[in-house]
Amino acid sequence: xxxxxxxxxxxxxxxxxxxxxxxxxxxxxxxxxxxxxxxxxxxxxxxxxxxxxxxxxxxxxxxxxxxxxxxxxxxxxxxxxxxxxxxxxxxxxxxxxxxxxxxxxxxxxxxxxxxxxxxxxxxxxxxxxxxxxxxxxxxxxxx
Amino acid sequence: xxxxxxxxxxxxxxxxxxxxxxxxxxxxxxxxxxxxxxxxxxxxxxxxxxxxxxxxxxxxxxxxxxxxxxxxxxxxxxxxxxxxxxxxxxxxxxxxxxxxxxxxxxxxxxxxxxxxxxxxxxxxxxxxxxxxxxxxxxxxxxx
DNA sequence: CAGCAAGATGAGAACCGTTGTCAAATCCGT
DNA sequence: ACGGATTTGACAACGGTTCTCATCTTGCTG
Numbered sequence: 001x002x003x004x005x006x007x008x009x010x011x012x013x014x015x016x017x018x019x020x021x022x023x024x025x026x027x028x029x030x031x032x033x034x035x036x037x038x039x040x041x042x043x044x045x046x047x048x049x050x051x052x053x054x055x056x057x058x059x060x061x062x063x064x065x066x067x068x069x070x071x072x073x074x075x076x077x078x079x080x081x082x083x084x085x086x087x088x089x090x091x092x093x094x095x096x097x098x099x100x101x102x103x104x105x106x107x108x109x110x111x112x113x114x115x116x117x118x119x120x121x122x123x124x125x126x127x128x129x130x131x132x133x134x135x136x137x138x139x140x141x142x143x
Numbered sequence: 144x145x146x147x148x149x150x151x152x153x154x155x156x157x158x159x160x161x162x163x164x165x166x167x168x169x170x171x172x173x174x175x176x177x178x179x180x181x182x183x184x185x186x187x188x189x190x191x192x193x194x195x196x197x198x199x200x201x202x203x204x205x206x207x208x209x210x211x212x213x214x215x216x217x218x219x220x221x222x223x224x225x226x227x228x229x230x231x232x233x234x235x236x237x238x239x240x241x242x243x244x245x246x247x248x249x250x251x252x253x254x255x256x257x258x259x260x261x262x263x264x265x266x267x268x269x270x271x272x273x274x275x276x277x278x279x280x281x282x283x284x285x286x
Numbered sequence: 287c288a289g290c291a292a293g294a295t296g297a298g299a300a301c302c303g304t305t306g307t308c309a310a311a312t313c314c315g316t
Numbered sequence: 317a318c319g320g321a322t323t324t325g326a327c328a329a330c331g332g333t334t335c336t337c338a339t340c341t342t343g344c345t346g
Contacts (some may be wrong), residue, residue, distance in 0.1 A: 109187055143270050226302095
């Protein structure tokens with residue numbers, strides 16, 4: 001809304017492959033996304049933007065994230081309480097092992113599942129594969 | 144993060160066949176759950192109840208499903224649009240291979256992932272393992 | 287460089303699934 | 317059958333997400 005600082009226009013850079021219109025807000029979202037490798041909720045991303053001085057409307061954040069997700073530039077998943085979480089993809093891919101009672105989370109990864117999902121998908125004629133996997137259990141200190 | 148309160152579960156432990164209070168409504172919900180093997184949304188379950196003549200309040204359906212989920216009698220997952228989906232567990236375990244553009248879904252299964260998740264979980268000291276896995280891609284007719 | 291039309295933004299309302307509230311109904315042990 | 321505790325159900329409240337629309341930018345054209 002109030003464009004208070006017409007001189008800001010340099011530090012953040014790096015527009016992903018092809019963004020429809022690389023506006024300041026979209027760049028800001030893309031930029032924040034590149035600062036972490038795990039999944040963050042849309043609202044959290046909005047807060048991060050706010051905290052970093054970039055004033056981007058919540059609706060715009062949602063729109064941008066959706067756009068990025070549609071174009072395959074970010075991965076999306078739903079947390080257990082129904083929030084959408086986003087992560088810039090093409091980065092270290094891992095899954096979460098979550099304790100059902102205390103919530104302790106371990107990041108795990110392994111080529112096994114990656115290979116299996118690709119194989120299964122190919123077997124059924126599916127291309128351009130991605131997947132989400134979450135493991136739940138009771139951790140050592142909770143059992 | 145929502146850390147669900149595991150109410151008082153000291154005496155009963157886990158009760159597969161024993162429900163806290165087998166009221167008509169709870170039985171109705173349990174009964175509907177047993178009529179399918181895939182995940183259905185809470186609202187869909189409510190509709191099914193309604194359609195089958197059982198008049199159960201929406202709130203009660205939610206409460207019952209949550210209760211069943213807490214006691215481990217049903218599995219829960221979040222669909223891509225944020226709805227909670229429930230399925231009576233201890234049944235044929237499979238995953239979904241979904242086409243990103245037309246939505247065509249194939250049910251897949253395989254011991255590989257099951258083994259892998261168990262191994263990974265055990266490796267980290269987690270017990271009582273469950274997991275959710277969804278594979279996304281573009282199906283043959285859409286690519 | 288000014289002007290313009292298409293596209294993007296932001297504030298708030300609208301939506302939708304889910305959860306909380308609380309009086310009335312139901313259940314169970316006595 | 318009675319009484320206390322639990323459960324139910326209608327509806328309000330909530331939180332996340334999407335929609336609306338007036339205003340502002342962007343990119344292009346002349």
